[in-house]
Amino acid sequence: MNLISEITFLLRKELTIELRQKYAIGGILLYVFSTIFIIYMSFNRIDKQTWNALFWIVVLFASVNAVAKSFVQESGNRQLYYYMLVNPSAIILSKIIYNVILLLLLSLLSFFAFSVVAENPVRNMGQFLSALFLGSMGLSIAITFVSAIAAKANNSSTLMAILSFPLVIPILLLLIKISSNAMGLMSDTAIRKDILSLLAIDCLLIAMAFVLFPFLWKD
Amino acid sequence: MKKRVLNFLIIMTLFVPSLMAQVERTDFMRSIGKIYVVVAVILTIFTGIILFLIYLDRKISRLEKQIEKNG
Amino acid sequence: MKSSWWKILGVALLLYAFIFGLLMPLKPGIYAVTPDNAITGTTSLIRVEGYNTNFTKEAESIKVWLKLNDTFALMANKIQVIDDMALNASFDIPVQLPIKKRIKNFTLVMDHKVDGASVSPSAVTLTQKADKVDNISPQWTTNPIAGLTIVNKFNFPFRNILYETIRNLYFHVSLWLAMMILFIASVVMSFKHLRSGKPEDDWKSLSLTAAGTLMGFLGLFTGMIWAQYTWGSFWPKNEVKLNMTAVALLIYLAYFVLRGSLENQEQRGRISAVYNIFAFAALIPLLYVVPRLTSSLHPGSGGNSTFGSEDLDNTMRAVFYPAVIGWTLLGVWMGSIMYRAIALKDKILSR
Numbered sequence: 204m205n206l207i208s209e210i211t212f213l214l215r216k217e218l219t220i221e222l223r224q225k226y227a228i229g230g231i232l233l234y235v236f237s238t239i240f241i242i243y244m245s246f247n248r249i250d251k252q253t254w255n256a257l258f259w260i261v262v263l264f265a266s267v268n269a270v271a272k273s274f275v276q277e278s279g280n281r282q283l284y285y286y287m288l289v290n291p292s293a294i295i296l297s298k299i300i301y302n303v304i305l306l307l308l309l310s311l312l313s314f315f316a317f318s319v320v321a322e323n324p325v326r327n328m329g330q331f332l333s334a335l336f337l338g339s340m341g342l343s344i345a346i347t348f349v350s351a352i353a354a355k356a357n358n359s360s361t362l363m364a365i366l367s368f369p370l371v372i373p374i375l376l377l378l379i380k381i382s383s384n385a386m387g388l389m390s391d392t393a394i395r396k397d398i399l400s401l402l403a404i405d406c407l408l409i410a411m412a413f414v415l416f417p418f419l420w421k422d
Numbered sequence: 423m424k425k426r427v428l429n430f431l432i433i434m435t436l437f438v439p440s441l442m443a444q445v446e447r448t449d450f451m452r453s454i455g456k457i458y459v460v461v462a463v464i465l466t467i468f469t470g471i472i473l474f475l476i477y478l479d480r481k482i483s484r485l486e487k488q489i490e491k492n493g
Numbered sequence: 494m495k496s497s498w499w500k501i502l503g504v505a506l507l508l509y510a511f512i513f514g515l516l517m518p519l520k521p522g523i524y525a526v527t528p529d530n531a532i533t534g535t536t537s538l539i540r541v542e543g544y545n546t547n548f549t550k551e552a553e554s555i556k557v558w559l560k561l562n563d564t565f566a567l568m569a570n571k572i573q574v575i576d577d578m579a580l581n582a583s584f585d586i587p588v589q590l591p592i593k594k595r596i597k598n599f600t601l602v603m604d605h606k607v608d609g610a611s612v613s614p615s616a617v618t619l620t621q622k623a624d625k626v627d628n629i630s631p632q633w634t635t636n637p638i639a640g641l642t643i644v645n646k647f648n649f650p651f652r653n654i655l656y657e658t659i660r661n662l663y664f665h666v667s668l669w670l671a672m673m674i675l676f677i678a679s680v681v682m683s684f685k686h687l688r689s690g691k692p693e694d695d696w697k698s699l700s701l702t703a704a705g706t707l708m709g710f711l712g713l714f715t716g717m718i719w720a721q722y723t724w725g726s727f728w729p730k731n732e733v734k735l736n737m738t739a740v741a742l743l744i745y746l747a748y749f750v751l752r753g754s755l756e757n758q759e760q761r762g763r764i765s766a767v768y769n770i771f772a773f774a775a776l777i778p779l780l781y782v783v784p785r786l787t788s789s790l791h792p793g794s795g796g797n798s799t800f801g802s803e804d805l806d807n808t809m810r811a812v813f814y815p816a817v818i819g820w821t822l823l824g825v826w827m828g829s830i831m832y833r834a835i836a837l838k839d840k841i842l843s844r
Contacts, residue, residue, distance in 0.1 A: 345775065352764055352771075355760065356751065362751065365750050366747050370744060370772065372740045373737075373779045400778065404775075404778045407778075408771075408775065411771050415771060418763055451722055452722065454657070455519070455524070455544060455656035456655075457656075457658075459658045459722045460515070460658055460661055460664070474707055474827060478830055478831060478834060482837075485834065485838055485841060
């Protein structure tokens, strides 16, 4: 099997498992909606700055919840089975692609829910959507890889938080800056450079994950 | 040992706010062209290196004990 | 003894940095100007306090101006030297300011044959109480600022607010660079470990990371002290470099937590090497991309600078780069002792 067919095969497998275990995705959706509902209940009027911060916090925690399980849920035996079947690059790429899509859907959903509950403050939709796209990409790459690391250690969920939060802070800072620019909170002419550097971070992370994952997968 | 650490902490908590309260130009840290800021920075580095030495010292003492026990 | 030449070199470089960094005097400069305001149409006596100045030597060569711009400057008509560090300059200030405004900041410029020229920006505020007179007094233009003396001596630059703390460059800033070099070396060792699988490489990487983290924390604490006396707060709000550094140190603390949570030695080496490399990749945007995008109190980003590369003059460079190498070698030395302790422990345990 070549890499692409392996990836599509693994993606189909991910989707089957996800659909079989409906409670997992349901739990995350419930998490997103209940958080947004709490925000709706506790704020009379959300100003733009708060909107921005709350939105990205919701996305961050949704991504940690959604992506963290990607390696933890699989038992050692099943991993051994995959190891024999496919090559590790296909595994990490398929996981990353799957998680990027999942997280993109989640963040679009939470954006939609936010705009229904609070009003939609975004002026420059193109900028905001590109931030959303690149941001969910970066977040899911970093968190997928960290979850692969944490799966090897015993106390995964605590370790997961400790390892992943510092790593995603630069991405989040860039995201907040771009989206506050898209909302007209600040005007920066060099915002294109920010988007490009976000893209560069994504590429860097995906390259590192691609190179390093085979070493993690060895045992 | 514990008591000494506690005393040190109490003294520090008493001193630090008073140091922070002095913001006038003529206080001790700002005298002579703020040279004492450089002194404080060097002392910090010194303390850090000493702490590292203490850490290594304890580590190596443990190793020595293990050698004695085994050897 | 043969293999420890680099330790001697490191200590020698640090010694050089300490001796020159602490003993080389600052250039003469203006420390204080009192009073900082005056009313036009009066004769006002302004006291200038110098720093490292020698006013009593060749006192007759001292000239003091209040400068508005290149065209308009008012020279003091009488200068009375009190001692080496203080003098009184008396100005006959014309009734009318050479601009439309009633209140204006003036820069104080001083020239001295011995000490050279020095400047104190926005030193004196002149207030025009009287109504407008038609013509601007010729006093503003009769004695233009000219013939400033440039003294070439090996001295560190004198900067307002910073004063002597400019020497912290060799201790705070060079610690940062040393930290980065140690982290890069540690990443190289991690790569080596992944390729070779030797536990020695993993220990080297661990020791270098530990030394780097120590340098990082020292850099953070020294920076906090320096910030308190330069910017007025231990942790300036929205100071991006500071926050990024705190995050970077968190990443490395997470590295140690990860190591602690893995039992099997072979697995620990491999996984922590992978995390080390990945974390370093995530650190590059943290330390170099994000700070450049936002404004910061630190030099080299967002415009505000205490000293940027143009201010780091050659005298400072001559001490700064050796200091960086010295701190790096000291870090490597610390790491190597730690490495030897780890290797010894492994030897004992595997006996």
